[in-house]
Amino acid sequence: MVSTFEPKSDYKVIGTRPIRHDGLDKVTGRAVYGADIKLPGMLWAVVVRSPHAHARVKSIDTSAAEAMDGVHAVMTGADIPKHADELIDLGEGAANLRWAADNIMADEKVVYRGHAVASVAAVDRYVGEMAADAIKVEYEVLPNATNVRDALAPGAPIILEDLVGDDLGDEVRNTNMASHFRHEFGDLEGGFAQADHVMEREYSMQMVHQGYIEPHNATAIWDQEDRIKIWTSTQGAFPVRTQTAGILNMPESRLKVTPLEIGGGFGGKIPIYLEPICAILSKKSGGRPVKGIMERKAVFEASGPAPGGVLTVKLGATKDGKLVAAETDMKLEAGGYPGSAVGAAAMCVFSCYDIPNTRIDGWDIVVNKPKSAAYRAPGSPQAAYAMESAVDELCEQAGFDKMQFRVDNASHEGTRRGDGVIFPRIGMQEVLEATKSSPHWNADIGAPSKPGNKRGRGFASGYWFNVGLKSSVNLSLNNDGTVELVEGSTDIGGTRASISMQAAEVLGITAEEVRPTVVDTDTIGYTDVTGGSRTTYATGYAAWKAANSMVDELKKRASLLWDIDEDGVQFEDGVFSSSTDSELKISFKDLAGKLNDTGGPVNTTGAVDLEAAGGAFGTHICDLEIDPETGKTDVVRYTAVQDVGKAIHPSYVEGQLQGGAAQGVGWALNEEYFMNDDGAMTNSSYLDYRMPTSLDLPEIETVIVEVPNPIHPFGVRGVGEVPICPPIAAVANAISNTIGVRLTDTPMNAGKIIAALED
Amino acid sequence: MDLPERVHVRTTINGQAQEFLVPPYMSLLDTIREIAGLTGTKEGCLDGNCGACTVDIDGRIVDSCLVLGAEVDGQSITTVEGLATKDGLHPLQQAFLEEAALQCGICTPGFLVASKGLLDNEPNPTEGRIRHWLAGNLCRCTGYDKIVRAVQKVAASS
Numbered sequence: 001m002v003s004t005f006e007p008k009s010d011y012k013v014i015g016t017r018p019i020r021h022d023g024l025d026k027v028t029g030r031a032v033y034g035a036d037i038k039l040p041g042m043l044w045a046v047v048v049r050s051p052h053a054h055a056r057v058k059s060i061d062t063s064a065a066e067a068m069d070g071v072h073a074v075m076t077g078a079d080i081p082k083h084a085d086e087l088i089d090l091g092e093g094a095a096n097l098r099w100a101a102d103n104i105m106a107d108e109k110v111v112y113r114g115h116a117v118a119s120v121a122a123v124d125r126y127v128g129e130m131a132a133d134a135i136k137v138e139y140e141v142l143p144n145a146t147n148v149r150d151a152l153a154p155g156a157p158i159i160l161e162d163l164v165g166d167d168l169g170d171e172v173r174n175t176n177m178a179s180h181f182r183h184e185f186g187d188l189e190g191g192f193a194q195a196d197h198v199m200e201r202e203y204s205m206q207m208v209h210q211g212y213i214e215p216h217n218a219t220a221i222w223d224q225e226d227r228i229k230i231w232t233s234t235q236g237a238f239p240v241r242t243q244t245a246g247i248l249n250m251p252e253s254r255l256k257v258t259p260l261e262i263g264g265g266f267g268g269k270i271p272i273y274l275e276p277i278c279a280i281l282s283k284k285s286g287g288r289p290v291k292g293i294m295e296r297k298a299v300f301e302a303s304g305p306a307p308g309g310v311l312t313v314k315l316g317a318t319k320d321g322k323l324v325a326a327e328t329d330m331k332l333e334a335g336g337y338p339g340s341a342v343g344a345a346a347m348c349v350f351s352c353y354d355i356p357n358t359r360i361d362g363w364d365i366v367v368n369k370p371k372s373a374a375y376r377a378p379g380s381p382q383a384a385y386a387m388e389s390a391v392d393e394l395c396e397q398a399g400f401d402k403m404q405f406r407v408d409n410a411s412h413e414g415t416r417r418g419d420g421v422i423f424p425r426i427g428m429q430e431v432l433e434a435t436k437s438s439p440h441w442n443a444d445i446g447a448p449s450k451p452g453n454k455r456g457r458g459f460a461s462g463y464w465f466n467v468g469l470k471s472s473v474n475l476s477l478n479n480d481g482t483v484e485l486v487e488g489s490t491d492i493g494g495t496r497a498s499i500s501m502q503a504a505e506v507l508g509i510t511a512e513e514v515r516p517t518v519v520d521t522d523t524i525g526y527t528d529v530t531g532g533s534r535t536t537y538a539t540g541y542a543a544w545k546a547a548n549s550m551v552d553e554l555k556k557r558a559s560l561l562w563d564i565d566e567d568g569v570q571f572e573d574g575v576f577s578s579s580t581d582s583e584l585k586i587s588f589k590d591l592a593g594k595l596n597d598t599g600g601p602v603n604t605t606g607a608v609d610l611e612a613a614g615g616a617f618g619t620h621i622c623d624l625e626i627d628p629e630t631g632k633t634d635v636v637r638y639t640a641v642q643d644v645g646k647a648i649h650p651s652y653v654e655g656q657l658q659g660g661a662a663q664g665v666g667w668a669l670n671e672e673y674f675m676n677d678d679g680a681m682t683n684s685s686y687l688d689y690r691m692p693t694s695l696d697l698p699e700i701e702t703v704i705v706e707v708p709n710p711i712h713p714f715g716v717r718g719v720g721e722v723p724i725c726p727p728i729a730a731v732a733n734a735i736s737n738t739i740g741v742r743l744t745d746t747p748m749n750a751g752k753i754i755a756a757l758e759d
Numbered sequence: 760m761d762l763p764e765r766v767h768v769r770t771t772i773n774g775q776a777q778e779f780l781v782p783p784y785m786s787l788l789d790t791i792r793e794i795a796g797l798t799g800t801k802e803g804c805l806d807g808n809c810g811a812c813t814v815d816i817d818g819r820i821v822d823s824c825l826v827l828g829a830e831v832d833g834q835s836i837t838t839v840e841g842l843a844t845k846d847g848l849h850p851l852q853q854a855f856l857e858e859a860a861l862q863c864g865i866c867t868p869g870f871l872v873a874s875k876g877l878l879d880n881e882p883n884p885t886e887g888r889i890r891h892w893l894a895g896n897l898c899r900c901t902g903y904d905k906i907v908r909a910v911q912k913v914a915a916s917s
Contacts, residue, residue, distance in 0.1 A: 019856045026864035027852040029799015029839035033865060036798035070762075124793075126784055127762070211899045213803045213811050214865040263801070263865025264899050296804040493862030493900055651859035655901055659862065662902030686808035686897060694903040695894040699886075 002612055007646075007708035007715050012573075013504045014714055017651045018511040020497040026261075033261040034217040034233030035293050042219070043072050043285060045278050045292035046128035048118040048135050049302060050110035053146060053368040053679025054157060055139040057108055057117060064134040065120050070127040073284035074135070076118045077107030080276065081249045088246045090239045090270060091469050091528030093374065099337035101247045103371050104276050110139070111159050111336030112370050113680050114301025116273075121281035121290045144368040144679035148309050148331045151176040151367045159336065159366045178338030178364040183346060183419045191325025191357030195316025199394035203386040204745040206672035207308040207333060210375045211663070211691050214263020215299050219291040220278035226250070228279050230257045234272075235265045235490055236529030237521050243272045248279060258520040259490045266663070267374025270529050271304050300684040304373020305673065307333040307340040308746075309365070311386040313349075321400045323409045326350050326418075327359040330383065335371035340364045344465075345379030348725070349387050350418040351463035352428055352617060353409045360418045368679045374531060376660060377464040377721035381667065381728055385746065388460035388729030393742060402733075406461065407432050421465075427643030427707030427717075428461070428617040434705045435459065435619045440639035445623050453627050455636065456738025461619045462725020466718030467532030468610025471539040472525030475503060475546045477602040481589030483507060483550070485516040488527025489539040493659075493720070494652035498536040499543045501648050502714060506547035508574025508588050525607055533718025536648055537709075538610050544713045546606030554591055557598035561586070614709035616717040618642035620661060620726040624734040628757055631750030633735070635665055639701040640726075645709040645717030657723045658700040664727025666692045672747045766829040772797065773841030781828035787821075788812045790828030791838060799839040799868045803897070810896030813869035814838050820876040822895075839868035842875065850913045851875055860909035862900035869896050874910045882917045889914075 025031035062074045083097040105116045118135050122128035145151040145159065158174055165172035166179045192198065218232040228250065234240045237259040245252040262269060274292040281290040294303065309332035316325035328349055332340040342362040350358055395402045410428045417423060435441055445455045474486040485500055500514035507514075527539065555569040558576040562569075562584050570579050576591055578584035586594075595602055623637040640657040647653040670690045674683045683689050708715025728746060736742045741756040765780040772795055779794050791800050791814065800823060803811030807822040814823045815837040842849040851874050854860070861867045870893065877884060877892045884892065889910050890903070898906060 017859070020859070022864075023856045023861070024848075026861055026867055027839075027848070027855050027871060028843055029797070029868050031864060032798070033801070035802060036792075038793075038796075038798075125789070126782065211897075212863070212865075213801075213809055213897055213899055214863070215802065215804075261865075262863060263803075264863040266899070293802065296806065296809075494859070649859075651905070652862070655859055655862055655905060658902035658904045659900045660902075663899065685806055686804050687806070691897060691899065692902075693894040693897065694890040694907060697903055699907075700902050700904045 002711050004710045005713050011505055013501045013511050014646065014648050015650065017649060018497060020494050021500060021516050022491060022496050031261045033214060033263055034231065037219050037231045037260060039219065039289040042289040042291055043121040043123060044125040044128045045119055045121050045274065045281050045290050046125060046132040047116045047277065047292065048132045048137065049298060050106065050113060050115040050117055052110060052139055052141050053113045053144040054142040054159065055110050056142065057106060057110060058138040058140055060118055061136040062118060065131040068131050068134065070123040071120055071131045072288060073121040073281045074118065075280050075284060077105040079280050080105050080107065080247065088242055090242065091236065095243060097246050100243060103337055104247060104273065112368050114298055114370060116302065119277050119281060121285050145176065146368050146675045146679045148333055148365040148367065151365050159368060163366065176366045178334055178366055180361065180363045183360040185416060185420060186357030188325055188327060188357045188359050192316045194318060194324045196319040197394060197398040198314065198316045199390050199397055200312065200314040201390050201393060201744060202310065202312045203389065204310045205308045205382055205385065206746055207305050207369055208667050208671045209300055209305040209689065210266035210268040212264025212266060212268060215296060216273050216294040216303060217292060218274035218278045219289055220275060220282050221287060221289045222279045222283035223287045226254060228255045230255065230275050230279065231260055232257065232275060233262045233269060234259050235262065235269045235492065235531050237488065237490065238526050239270060239529050240272055240275060241521050244275045244279065247276045256520055256522045259518060262490050262492055265492055266376045267378060267531055268304050270531055271373050273303060296686065297684045300689065301681055302370050304371055306375035306378065307372045309333055309382065311382060313386045313390040315390050315394050317394060317398060321405050321408055323353055323355045325357040326355045329361045331363040331365055332379065332382065333367045333369060333372060334364050335367065335369045337371045338364055338366060340372050341374065341379030345383040347417065347419050347465055348380035348463050349383035352411055352461045354411045354415040358418050369673065376663065376724040380462060380464050380725045381664060384460065384462040384725045385728040385732065389732050392733045392736065403436060424614065425707065425710055426615060426617065427705055430705050430707050431617045431619050431641055431643050434703050435621065435641045438639055438641060438703050440621045440637060440701055448625055452629065453625050454738050455623060455625045456734050457621065457623050458730050458733025458737050459619060459621045460726040460729035460733055461617060462722060463615060463617050464533065464721040464725060465615040466537065466613035467534045468538050468613040469528040469534055470609045471527045471542040473539060473542040473546045473606045474524060475550050475604050477550065477592050479593050479595065481509065481592040482513045482515060483509065485514050485543065486519050486524055487516060487539055488519065488524040489535045490518055490530045492530055493655065494649060495530065495535045498648040498652065499540050502540040503543040503547040506544055506551060533720045534613065537613060537712060537716045537718050538608055540716060541610060541712060542606040542608045545608065546604045549604035549606065550602060553602050553604060557595065558586060558591060560598045561594060612711055614645065614711055614717050616643050616722045618722040618726055620730040622730040622734045624738050626738050626753065628739060631753035633669055633750065633753065635698055638698055639703065640723055641703040641705060642722055643705040643707045643717065644719045645712065646706055646715035647704050648714065648716060650704060653704060653719050654702045656720045657702045660723025661700050661727050662692050662697055664724045665697065665731060668728040668731035668746060668748055670747050670749055768829060768832045770831045771835040773837055783829050785828045786824050787826040787828050787831055788823040791823060797838050797840050801865050801868055810869045810873060811866050813872045813896060815872055815876055820873050837872065839871055842871060849875065854909040854912045858905050858909035858912060860901065860905040866896060866898045870898065870906055878914060878917065883914050886911060
């Protein structure tokens with residue numbers, strides 16, 4: 001049963017901006033990230049990777065490497081256990097063990113450039129690199145298909161020969177199509193028959209990378225008692241345990257995973273890459289610790305980027321400006337193995353609008369690129385780019401005011417999402433109203449900085465459903481009234497603070513009086529990934545439960561001290577008191593010092609498995625200045641508006657909005673996997689991939705809208721993912737407004753702007 | 760396989776004289792992290808494009824992945840671990856905390872060392888100057904807004 005809560009406004013800790021608990025370690029260099037661990041006798045793993053996008057591995061000769069001084073172990077794909085189709089639950093999404101194992105290291109066939117084929121463990125990384133160079137791999141190169149059009153073309157090379165595709169329930173063989181599904185509601189034909197205006201457009205997008213600054217890394221010991229210890233940088237220690245145990249055919253209980261500090265993830269650090277490799281190399285070297293760090297080129301070529309693809313959207317509206325029908329076909333790149341974000345894209349694509357008649361078709365297409373992974377609201381930015389561009393064009397065609405049209409058609413409580421889910425209380429309408437009253441919306445665009453340049457404005461909305469899932473929190477009370485908080489959610493951007501603040505609010509103490517620690521899988525109960533915008537929501541909920549248990553326990557202790565009935569003790573503003581005798585009161589802190597007289601330590605736990613989360617919406621406004629001579633595009637003003645339910649720590653909520661907007665602007669203007677005919681990514685460095693720098697962005701303004709989420713004790717909605725949904729379309733709409741051309745493929749870089757202007 | 764002879768290096772790191780034998784192929788980044796044991800300096804790309812490994816060598820801001828450990832003989836290096844003193848945090852460290860200028864924190868050491876390099880020479884830079892100076896340091900979490908504000912805060916109070 002889902003509990004509901006009445007919103008409050010008189011919080012003491014929630015809504016304040018304390019310094020985060022892990023901040024000091026992170027500004028002094030003391031924080032221990034995945035790559036920083038050093039263990040006695042540690043070896044370095046270096047991975048040999050395929051130079052081909054699609055090839056059969058004919059032979060691997062490791063003899064020269066094995067003979068090298070300083071080399072302790074060598075492995076190939078033959079050392080990875082083989083698996084039949086078996087789905088393992090990763091909390092946010094699932095993995096098929098069969099493909100997941102092949103993705104760790106190829107055995108017979110490589111399906112993308114950078115695919116691991118062998119690895120060595122050596123005394124240091126330099127000796128390891130020399131040994132890796134000495135491994136000779138013979139390939140039979142096969143034709144490749146690196147995008148959905150090529151992969152679906154007649155005669156396309158079949159990437160996974162034994163893939164059985166699912167085409168609306170029918171089995172398909174000899175295909176690169178892993179799945180094709182449909183959501184259909186209402187009367188689509190009837191809806192379009194009512195429409196006075198119809199807009200249909202195709203959009204194409206390139207694969208992009210999350211771009212986290214810390215490369216993947218892992219350190220493992222596989223000891224002589226068949227216990228495996230792993231230290232890694234991950235969004236979820238428990239899913240690392242599940243995946244590694246599954247791939248290595250080990251019981252989960254024999255693995256202990258310690259999550260070290262994580263240098264960014266955005267969804268890309270949910271899958272594992274190096275963990276089983278380091279573990280196998282450790283076993284082969286007699287239980288020595290083995291550490292691996294992925295080089296940046298391999299991070300681009302062989303981790304889990306976000307899919308590109310081809311999306312069409314068709315919209316129908318009456319002359320009064322009512323959306324009556326919408327349909328979409330979305331084909332997204334899974335990468336070398338099945339599993340793109342197209343399912344989530346389908347849940348999001350029409351979500352900002354109340355549309356009676358809809359059809360959504362999604363295709364998951366295997367291509368010769370790295371296996372895609374989650375990237376911040378996976379699938380939703382792609383869907384929003386297509387949908388919000390089409391809405392703008394429909395408005396232009398029909399002469400509708402773009403804001404009024406969105407307000408008139410905005411989704412609300414009771415709206416049916418495109419996949420059938422009925423919305424509970426949501427804040428789309430409030431977000432649009434807040435956008436209309438924002439300083440940015442009401443300000444002039446301003447004059448271009450030089451003659452000939454042009455300025456324009458665009459805006460767009462986006463949605464993410466957010467997830468709940470499983471979290472555990474343990475609290476223990478110290479005798480000075482401070483509280484130790486132990487949690488399993490890795491902290492990517494301030495969640496130690498946002499979770500501690502929720503416990504502190506209940507306990508009537510300050511944020512600083514709660515000390516949070518993120519621990520390993522042996523030390524806390526199961527906790528799902530830091531992903532799906534769930535951590536402040538769900539782990540915060542667990543902290544709220546644990547804190548309420550602590551209050552209940554302390555009421556019991558106070559009743560013992562005062563020798564009164566437990567029900568006669570109340571707790572308010574950090575003070576326990578008797579409901580009948582006003583003389584009897586004791587502060588939280590004082591009571592903490594008297595625990596030994598009342599029954600000893602007070603430890604409580606909170607565990608949740610939340611099915612629902614409460615989705616959220618955002619609208620972004622983007623002002624551009626474009627030089628029509630060169631196509632150079634500058635973002636001159638940017639505002640992100642979002643319903644966050646309740647901002648626990650507003651600074652880190654703003655930070656999520658700003659960071660998501662920045663990633664979205666990079667996706668819109670610059671970022672792409674630039675593939676050559678050989679199926680190689682030719683821009684696999686930060687120099688050429690070109691993420692936004694501080695010089696490329698203006699100040700990013702934020703407007704926090706708070707429509708409390710009725711199913712969270714403090715009204716929290718997930719925050720982190722929504723902000724990357726609107727920007728691509730906001731930029732596209734701004735480009736159109738600035739120079740009068742509509743760009744329908746990303747990235748919308750200078751070359752495409754010039755080409756469009758010349759047409 | 761014969762490994763090349765190690766190079767004898769005398770240097771100063773964060774005010775402390777140090778002496779190492781460094782393989783001639785080892786980057787300064789790995790020398791600092793693996794030999795000196797100072798892991799506050801981070802690896803992001805190993806090709807000088809992210810700035811996570813930024814250190815100060817004799818007053819110059821350098822990507823330590825692009826320098827060899829063997830090259831710093833006789834020079835003085837400051838890493839993030841050298842910013843705080845016995846008297847407390849460097850004002851930039853305090854400002855980064857107060858302004859929430861970090862999320863995951865992996866780029867933070869590089870940003871702090873680079874920002875100090877700017878303010879040591881130009882105590883009152885404009886926002887544009889700060890953005891230009893820090894363009895060699897990538898951050899993927901924050902959108903730079905709060906980082907720039909934190910540096911501006913320290914500049915304004917100097």
